[in-house]
Amino acid sequence: MQLSIGVEYAFHSLFYMVDLPEHKSVGIREIAKLNKITESYLSKVFARLRKAGIVRSIAGVKGGYELARRAEDISFWDIIEAIEGASYFFQCVEIRKKNIFVDDPGLFTDKCPCLIKVVIQEAEDLMRERLKTRSLRWLHDQVEKDFTAEKKKTIAAWARDLF
Template identity: 55%
Template sequence: MKMSVGVEYALHCLLYIVKLKGKDYVGIKDLAEFQGVSESYLAKVFTKLGKAGITKSVSGVKGGYELAKDPENISFWDVVEAVEGKEPLFQCAEIRQKNILIDQNNLPDSYTKCPCFIKVVMQEGEDEMKKYLSKKTLAWLYNEVYGRILPAETENKTHQWFKSKRETI
């Protein structure tokens, strides 16, 4: 399985806007520059985040993006679904029903009335991943990154960088 890099960009960018106050919106251009990613690509990611109710855009000269709900209520899985879609990761094509040894016009019950065991196992794996990623929120990420992993001044430098960009508008 491979998730697009859009999930990573989304989570990093959302991390930067967790603690925005009042009218300290962040624009796509600034987020893209800070991350070193294409502005048009990131705009598509943020469109998906907006449609999912994770972010909201504020129009105007000093507009930009902010979280649409509390970071405690935005899970990693919410972001994955917003960026990648809600379709299951594994798509069962019922290959077992195309086996050359069985009569295609008269499939036995074991091929039609019980679920494909491979599909069952893959769905259970996806359910476990969903359960795990649903427990990890943006608030948790923020506390881990800025409270435990990075030096204290990194958070201030990050916020100052974005603030300085807004001041030049």
């Protein structure tokens, strides 16, 4: 299983938005420059985050994006789902029903679900539930604990220079 690079872009971009003053926004260009990532791809990531209600766009010369919800109300799963979608990673196409040894395709009904699908989706459900327990605020607070005072000043200066 592999998540797209868009998930990583989203987490790293949203991380720095936690410290933005209320009603202040940051542009895609600034976030892309900060993380040394492509502006065009990041704009697609932010379109998905906006559609999911994680960020909102602010129009105008000083426009950009701001968090649409409090960081503690944005779970890891919210971010992943915004970028990757809600579908299960494992998509069972029921090839067992087409097996050359199956004389009666009707043998496999809802009463006899594909056990491979059942087990993998159970595991995915557990993963989703775990990811729902971690928030953007939690991530920010955990990472910030390891920042030196100098690094915190550098980040604060970056945010201050935006305005």
